[in-house]
Amino acid sequence: MNILDIKKALNAGDITEAAKLTQAALDGSVDVKKILDTLIEGMDEIGQKFKKNEIFIPEVMISAKAMHAALKILEPHLSKSGIKPVGKVGIGTVKGDLHDIGKNLVAMMFRGAGFEIVDLGIDVPIEKFIDTAKHKDVNIIAISSLLTTSMGAMKDVIGGLRKQGLLRRVKTMVGGAPVTQDFATLIGADGYAEDASSAVDKARELLGLLKSKK
Numbered sequence: 001m002n003i004l005d006i007k008k009a010l011n012a013g014d015i016t017e018a019a020k021l022t023q024a025a026l027d028g029s030v031d032v033k034k035i036l037d038t039l040i041e042g043m044d045e046i047g048q049k050f051k052k053n054e055i056f057i058p059e060v061m062i063s064a065k066a067m068h069a070a071l072k073i074l075e076p077h078l079s080k081s082g083i084k085p086v087g088k089v090g091i092g093t094v095k096g097d098l099h100d101i102g103k104n105l106v107a108m109m110f111r112g113a114g115f116e117i118v119d120l121g122i123d124v125p126i127e128k129f130i131d132t133a134k135h136k137d138v139n140i141i142a143i144s145s146l147l148t149t150s151m152g153a154m155k156d157v158i159g160g161l162r163k164q165g166l167l168r169r170v171k172t173m174v175g176g177a178p179v180t181q182d183f184a185t186l187i188g189a190d191g192y193a194e195d196a197s198s199a200v201d202k203a204r205e206l207l208g209l210l211k212s213k214k
């Protein structure tokens with residue numbers, strides 16, 4: 001088999017094929033890290049296409065599902081081979097807000113880029129974000145808001161994290177349709193991104209995995 005076919009399966013959103021090819025690569029003794037890198041590259045390409053409006057949410061969702069199917073097969077081998085996730089992100093939609101499509105998309109792209117995700121769900125109380133930062137060993141707390149009425153709670157989450165001294169070791173990211181860079185700066189968030197693939201770039205930048213584009 002050609003390992004690049006895995007990328008094609010991701011692009012086509014072919015869940016069965018992505019899983020089958022990942023298993024075939026493992027059976028053919030292809031290095032686990034190489035398989036993972038190929039998958040991540042594939043998902044990055046999908047993220048770029050999404051950014052350029054060449055593909056849309058349904059395609060990204062289905063490709064992300066194919067990625068999940070491949071990662072599920074790879075997961076036990078990854079832990080055996082000692083490859084560490086590139087970072088750990090606690091993500092949730094802020095208190096008062098039930099929108100989760102964008103948040104899920106961001107979480108999927110993070111997973112695709114090799115991050116471990118703690119998905120806190122929707123309508124997440126401030127204390128739950130703080131608890132996650134305290135006890136779950138995350139590098140980033142990512143907060144989503146789709147309502148102008150729930151945006152203020154993002155500030156409270158960041159304020160709560162600051163009060164507890166957690167901002168020394170945890171970075172914060174905010175996003176969602178009504179959120180802007182100006183708002184993010186105003187509430188003291190470390191990062192803002194307008195879409196899921198930029199969110200991955202920003203997280204890499206915050207963790208020093210990518211040089212700042214500034």
Ligand code: B12
Pocket residue numbers: 057096097098099100101102103105106142143144145146147148149173174175176177178192193194195196197199
């Ligand atoms: C789908 C939807 C719903 C669904 C949600 C289903 C679900 N499971 O999510 C339902 C029907 C439940 C719903 C309910 C409501 N909704 Co609604 N909803 C929408 C709608 C149409 C689409 C949102 C969406 O999923 N977009 C697609 C995703 C992919 O985009 P996204 O969320 O923006 O995410 C991207 C980026 O923002 C970013 N991002 C998102 N999160 C994060 C986080 C981080 C850390 C980062 C870096 C980036 C990032 O990356 C994502 C991917 O690229 C929007 C309209 C719109 N155009 O936004 C209204 C909208 C958000 N809703 C609105 C309203 C008013 C409501 C209700 C109050 C309606 C009502 N009267 O009951 C309720 C509120 C319920 C609640 N308490 O939350 C308003 C908000 C207005 C405002 N300014 O506050 C909007 C804008 C519609 C409108 N024009 O009036 N809604």
